[in-house]
Amino acid sequence: MDRRNFLKTTLAAGGGALVSNDVRALELRHPEEFVGILVDTTRCIGCRSCEVACAETHDMFVPDVLSDGALAQPRKTSERQYTIVNRFDTEKGEVFVKRQCMHCHQAACASACPTEAMNKTLKGPVIWDGDKCIGCRFCMVSCPFDVPKFEYNEWNPKLVKCTMCFERQAEGKKPACVEACPTDALMFGIQVDNLEIARHRIYAHPDKYVHQIYGEHEAGGTGWLYLSAVPFDQLGFRTDLGRTPYPEYTREFLYAVPAILFGVPAFLLALNALADKGEPAEHSELGFHPDEGGQQR
């Protein structure tokens, strides 16, 4: 209405705008440099050495792979296990598939996280920081692969998911699962190089593989890539996730925020001026009745 009010409003709104900019942070990183792992499911023999190596590296529950019969039913990763191997009966016989976090190029979990506790590191692994996490589980809601798991039975719960052995990589070592794999079903390297290798295998053996690399486009591309002899929906993969990076879904909304923060107050002030019936400005107090308040006190 008057200039003073407008200034106050603008300043307040500006404070809000400060916290809503820079939604491009995740786009700026270069997928060409991300590391990743190529899984060739035709080479996997289901020995679950990766499960054991992972558990030992991260001090977690070590499965008894010889006698726990866990391959009978498809499992999901859990708050006890970063990775699991599943067995599927397909048109080409039994196939084993290792599953874990896909380490998406534009990770839904990371863009969901209000504190950047889930973080896409510059090298590619998506890791979790317990000092930042508030435990809102928005990462779980947003991850298209249903990966992050929550310790529901802890007073101080963690969000549990594969780290691609971020710490080992910092020491120049390969992820534990890759090192443990006896058949080279897992290959660690730069993701785009892995993609080349995967394509090459398909070209070289066009009858052996389906002509799709899972993770090349899924959810905008992921660090982990999969080769397979049978269509991926037979191996428990979701094939309806689309090619859009998941953070795109909220980007439009986030882009609109600064515009709304400035545009709407301006619009409201204009409306307010238009609605002016020439009464004294005094009038705008909460529930203030000119006819029964003020004067008599």
Next chain:
Amino acid sequence: MSNHTAVASETSRVFHFILEELKPRGPWLTPFNVISIPIILTGLVILYFRFRYGLGAVTNLSQGHPWGLWMGFDVVTGVALAGGAYVITFAVYVMRVDKYQSIVRATVLNGFLAYCFYGGALLFDLGRPWHAMNPYIGNNFGYASVLFLICWHFALYMVAAFVEFSPVIAEWLNLEKARRFLKNITLATVILGVTLSLLHQSGLGALFLMAEPKIHPLWWSQFTPVLFFVSSIYAGLSMIIFEGTISHKAFSHLIAPKNHHAFDDIVFGLAKGAAITMFVYYVFKALLFIHEKQWDLINTVWGYWYLVEVIGFVLIPAFMFAFGHRHRSLNIIKTAAIMALLGIVLNRLNVSIIAYGWYEAVRYYPSWQEIIVTLMVICAEIWLFRWVVNRMPVFSASH
């Protein structure tokens, strides 16, 4: 120097006044107390177990259903129902519609308390609540996160709503100078509050955008933020009718007879507003449905459930509001308000819980502990509301 002593004596006066007012008033054995006290006590015991042994000890949450009743009802639904405050302050301060003056204070108080309690209930649901300040301090800003935005806008809105309400507190404490100052910044805070509401009401919808593969297609849309915003308008209006009707019975001794009559007229106005927004909402929903070509989804259990929500609890109450407005029938309007509110509850629960992970074999349903804690939050809010209106000039403009 004398200025200094004046401030000191004023402070001690206010302090003693508050101490005096903190004492409970009125009879203890009211029906509401008899019901609410056991609920609150049980809720506190449940919360002890929740913080001692983890969320799994008292909730039915699972890896496939990370959000349950506390998030879906307390936060997502509760905030929609608290939408009345921004709608009414918009009408009264921005559009200068004086007719609604007499309900502003109660509505803003309700909105503010709802945010405190329902937003506060988020703390029970956070796995690591001792880090709850992380989105606000330090360098851990998740700029790309919708939830980060909501955290901030919740907090800022609570400040705005508090400032909007604060002249009443100043009046109660007889702090004339503060009251005049606070009164002066009302328009600015209202405008800020309306803007923030627009953003976080729609933001709550944006929370579910990335869950596209998990939510049944009838309840997922890229326009969910718009739908959430539009429906929060009529949710707020219906809530004012519902809550106002109860208040006018429960606190009738506090309300001037003049305002009793005015309230009927207000209800008719609110009903008209609700009818219009509901029709807009319905048309938008229908367009989305046609645009997405979802006909083949309708002849399923989920389709019927969708129709129950959209026809039974949006279209029908919309017609009832319109009918009640035209034929001046308070009873029809009040029934419509209740149905519209149920529709909002249904919609928010559908999006956040029921249609979430709809393909999964194991369904989520809330545990009795989750329900009790939710009731506890509601009861606690009513307690505080009652405490405030019995002391501060909420229903009457001056004392």
